[in-house]
Structure formats: structure tokens, C-alpha cells
Amino acid sequence: MTTLRKGSRIGSPATIDFGRTVRVLRVRGLTARFGVRSIVVSAVLLVAACVVALLALGTGDFAIPPDRVLRALFGNGVGGDELVVWEWRAPRVLMALVLGAALGISGAILQSVTRNPLGSPDIVGFNSGAYTGALLVILAGGGYYATAAGAVGGGLATALAIFMLAFRQNVKGFRLIIVGIGISAMLAAVNTWLILRADLDAAMSAAAWGVGTLDGLSWSEITPALIVLVVLAIVVVPVAHRLQILELGDDAAQALGVRVGRSRLVLTALSVAFTAVGTAVAGPIAFVALAAPQLGRRLARTPTTALLPAAAMGALLLVACDWISRRIFAPTTLPVGVVTASVGGAYLAYLLVVEARRN
DSSP, X not given: OEEEEEOOOTTOOOOOOTTSOOEEEEETTEEEXXXXXXXXXXXXXXXXXXXHHHHHHHOSSSOOOXXXXXXXXXXXXXXXXXIIIIIIIHHHHHHHHHHHHHHHHHHXXXXXXXXXXXXXHHHHTHHHHHHHXXXXXXXXXXXXXXXXXXXXXXXXXXHHHHHHHHOBSBOOHHHHHHHHHHHHHHHHHHHHHHHHHSOXXXXXXXXXXXXXXXXXOOHHHHHHHHHHHHHHHHHHTTTTXXXXXHTTOHHHHHHTTOOHHHHHHHHHHHHXXXXXXXXXXXXXXXXHHHHHHHHHHHHHTOSSOOHHHHHHHHHHHHHHHHHHHHHTTTTSOOOHHHHHHHHHXXXXXXXXXXXXHHO
């Protein structure tokens, strides 16, 4: 995790602590503090994610050894390796990596804003809202891009409704979660009713998409989403330092000069945007945004939720779950959302037990 602070003296010595801060850099009046353990843990997680991605690119009905996968990736493939790797498997694997990182960032932002490990887009209801928007478009006969627009619109509308209902002089994290859970339950009922009222073909298509799946993705479908997610990642960097300050509490954040209400609104909007874009591409994939930030935080041993370990852990979780979903019952392929829900459900139970014992 990197934080930025103004006003640090030029030439001040760097603090070395493997668990937290390693080095201080000053660029144009901004001081950046880098956590060494966070960087090391994130690098290890990213390497593990790349290894799983390499295995995923080579496994399937047409198996390809890792060395040939690497040759195909660099344009020196043998026979039909380049076609299989680049055209058939690479869009899915790349989307799993990027989308997993996006969900990890989204969950980390929301957990910091709410100061609660249960503050996740799928718990609060942003996923349900994005699914409702996409579902309306699917049942109306809309195409891929219309469905994506419906998912983004539904997620943003749900976030706005939750904020308006949770607002009382200020938006408190616990109140936001409670209101979000209620809205999520209502939208889940609406989604079920919409599917039951639809004709059979549309209902089956909507239900399959609603589980969360990366099947059948092509470059033309994932390229716009990749561009948007990269832009969002760039946008979140300048405001990321506010997350640690917000976790200190509203009074402390205000004393440090942070406009709490405005910061919370901007950061939540970014969290919703990451979730909505992911839902637009692959449907509502559950529990990655919940588990990745906490697992990354525990491995990096950071005092607050950090974005970089959360993104790396999210990428590893989703690409691994997608690989499992393809191979566990091969040649039958499961939607990746089924695997993430199974893994995430077990993690949620563990988290609830730990929190209960702590209290």
C-alpha cells in the first residue's frame, strides 16, 4: 500500500521496517511511503497468479505444455498453439486476472470506507443492483453492450439509493452496510420475480449469466472493459491515501484535513464502478471482493486494508477458481461464480466465527 503526504522535509531518512514501511520517496512535494512486506507479498501473489494463468492457458481438451504456451504467447507457437492460446483461452484468463484485481480493489475500498470486514459489494448490494439493471436489459432483448450499460446503470442507481437511505447528517459505515443488506434482499426478490415472469429461453440465459461466468468471452467483448478498469485503477491512485485516514474514524480524519463525506462518496463511487464493470462482463461474481482484501491484509500484516495486496489476491483467487471451474468436472464446465461462492461461503463462515470470538 502506498500513502502520500504533503510537507515532509527533503532529505529525511527512510524508515526501514520489513512489516510496514521500508522507504520514503519525495516527488514534487509529495512523500510516498512504501510497505516492504506489502510489496513482497503482492509480488509473490502476482507470480502465483501468473503461474496459474499459464497452467490455465495450457489445459483443456487440447492440452499444451507450459513451454509451448510461452512460445505461443511470444508469437513462436507450434501448429495451432497460437490459435488455441490467444484466441480461445487468453481472453478468459486475462479477464479473470484483471477482473479479480478489480474486485479486490473494490472490496478493499468499501471495507475501508465502512471500517468493517463485511463491507463488500456483494454483501452491501451493489452486485444485486448491477444484476437487476442487466437483467432488465437481457429480458428486453438487449445485446452485449446494452446489457453492460444496464449493469453499470443498475449498480450506480443502487449505490445512490443506499447512500440516500443511509444518510443522516453523515454516512456511517455500519448504517451503510445495514441499509445495503436490506436493499440487496429486496433486489434479490425482484430479480427472482423477473426471471420467473420471463419466457424460458430468456430466463435460462439470465439465470446462467447471473451466477457469474467467464465462458465464451472474446477480445471484442473484454477490450472495452479492460480499458475502463485500467482507467479506474489510475483514477484511484491519487485518492488511495485517504483510505487509511478514514479508517482512523471520522473525527480523526477531519482533524487531519480530510473531507469525510466527500471522500467517502468519491471512494464508494469508485468501488461501485469497479464492481459494475465486472458485473457487466461476467455477471455478479460473489465473495472475491469480500475475501481478497482480508486475505491480502493478513498476509501483508498491514494495520489497515491495502489496495495492492487486495488486488493481487483477487487476481489469484479468481484465476484459480476459474481454472478449477473448468477442470473439476471436465469436460463439463461450471460457472466460475459457483466455485467462488463455495470458497467464499466457507471464508465468510470463518470470518463470522473469528469476529464473534473477538467480540
